[in-house]
Structure formats: C-alpha cells, structure tokens
Amino acid sequence: MKTTTAVKLYSRFFSFQNLLIYVVKLDVMIESIEEIKVFGIKLINSGDFFELLLRLLLNTFVVYWISNRVYVKNNQNYQFYFGYNTISIVTFLMCFLLSSVKLELGFALGLFALFTIIRFRTGTIPIKEMTYLFVVIGVAVINALANKKVSYIELLFANFVIVFVVNYLENISPRIKPEKKETVSVTLQKFDSFSSLPPDEKTRHLEQLISKPIIHFKIKKINQLDNSAELTIFTQRHH
Numbered sequence: 001m002k003t004t005t006a007v008k009l010y011s012r013f014f015s016f017q018n019l020l021i022y023v024v025k026l027d028v029m030i031e032s033i034e035e036i037k038v039f040g041i042k043l044i045n046s047g048d049f050f051e052l053l054l055r056l057l058l059n060t061f062v063v064y065w066i067s068n069r070v071y072v073k074n075n076q077n078y079q080f081y082f083g084y085n086t087i088s089i090v091t092f093l094m095c096f097l098l099s100s101v102k103l104e105l106g107f108a109l110g111l112f113a114l115f116t117i118i119r120f121r122t123g124t125i126p127i128k129e130m131t132y133l134f135v136v137i138g139v140a141v142i143n144a145l146a147n148k149k150v151s152y153i154e155l156l157f158a159n160f161v162i163v164f165v166v167n168y169l170e171n172i173s174p175r176i177k178p179e180k181k182e183t184v185s186v187t188l189q190k191f192d193s194f195s196s197l198p199p200d201e202k203t204r205h206l207e208q209l210i211s212k213p214i215i216h217f218k219i220k221k222i223n224q225l226d227n228s229a230e231l232t233i234f235t236q237r238h239h
Contacts, residue, residue: 184233185233
C-alpha cells in the first residue's frame with residue numbers, strides 16, 4: 001500500500017516537473033520569436049497579445065450574455081442579434097489596437113458620435129434596440145480602453161454591474177407585445193389627386209388598391225416629374 005502511494009506521489013512529481021520544463025521551453029520559444037521583426041515591427045509582443053486575448057474573451061462573453069441571455073430571451077427577437085455582437089467586436093478591436101494614439105476619452109466619444117451619424121437604411125431602430133446598441137458599444141469601449149490604472153477586478157465589476165442593471169431593468173419592464181404588421185410597397189400614379197382626398201378617402205382608396213385593410217401608410221418618395229409617389233402601406237399580419 002505504501003509502495004503504491006509512493007509511486008503515485010513520484011508520478012505526480014514527475015508530471016509536474018515535466019510541466020515546468022514545458023513552460024520554461026515555451027517561454028524561451030516566445031522570447032526567441034519576439035526577437036523576430038518584419039519591416040521593423042515585432043512579429044509578436046506576448047504581453048500585449050495575451051492582454052488582447054483576455055480582454056477580447058471578456059468582452060465577447062459579456063456582450064453575448066447581454067444580447068442572447070437578456071435581450072433575445074426576453075424579447076424573442078433575433079433581428080439585431082448579429083449586429084450587436086459584430087459591432088461590439090469590431091468596436092473593441094478598433095479601440096484596443098488604436099488606443100496607443102493616446103486620445104482615449106476623445107476617441108471613445110468620437111466613436112459614439114460616428115454611430116449617431118451612421119443610419120441603418122433598412123428602417124428606424126426602436127429606442128429599446130438603440131439602447132442595447134449603445135450598451136454593447138459602451139461595453140466594448142470600456143473593455144478596450146481601460147488603462148493600466150484599472151485593475152482586472154474593477155473591470156470585471158464594471159461589466160457585472162452593466163449586465164446586472166440591463167437584466168434587472170429588462171425583467172421589471174412591462175411586456176408589450178409588438179403589433180404584427182406586414183408592409184406593402186406601391187407606386188401611386190396621379191399623386192396630386194390622391195393627396196387632395198380626405199384621410200378616410202385615402203385609406204379607402206389604398207385598401208381597394210391592395211385588397212387588404214390597412215393600418216397606416218407612409219410616403220417614401222415623390223416624383224414630381226411624372227406626378228407619382230412611392231408609398232409603404234402597413235397591413236395587419238394574418239396568422
């Protein structure tokens with residue numbers, strides 16, 4: 001029995017010794033690789049690379065949790081899921097890799113200004129979805145631009161607070177089922193005659209045109225050359 005225990009202890013010690021040797025060899029290999037330069041730029045900087053990897057994993061996990069476990073779970077809407085995750089990753093990498101410019105606060109505010117200029121041409125984003133977009137961009141900026149004065153515990157705590165607050169507010173928010181609509185695009189000729197009609201007559205005319213009851217409509221574009229207009233008509237979705 002004692003012999004078996006001694007063999008196990010020796011085996012564990014031998015395995016640990018092999019692990020130490022492997023770590024030392026790996027460290028020596030990384031140091032030798034760090035000496036390699038391509039056009040005056042290091043092939044790899046191990047410290048910065050592992051910091052990038054660690055922060056990227058943290059950012060990806062937090063944004064995934066917010067987008068999947070909070071937003072999608074409570075709203076059953078995958079429309080913005082792709083955008084939230086990809087925008088967050090790209091924003092994180094932009095901020096992290098360009099943080100050496102030393103314009104950290106101004107750079108972050110500039111990014112937010114940039115996203116206010118860019119419009120999603122597929123339609124207007126509801127205020128709730130826009131808030132989630134602001135949150136995931138903010139998480140990416142925080143994780144990327146937190147400098148050496150911010151400890152990892154503080155960074156983890158900041159991410160935890162964001163996730164907790166978003167999840168809490170999502171859970172206490174009243175559940176309002178979105179009105180299910182379908183859209184129909186039509187080109188209307190003789191737009192001047194149509195625009196002179198009373199509101200009820202306009203609705204009746206469009207319902208006859210598409211043979212469906214309509215909820216409301218929007219004018220997308222007016223062509224004054226041929227007196228036509230492009231309209232988007234919203235109808236009730238049938239199950």
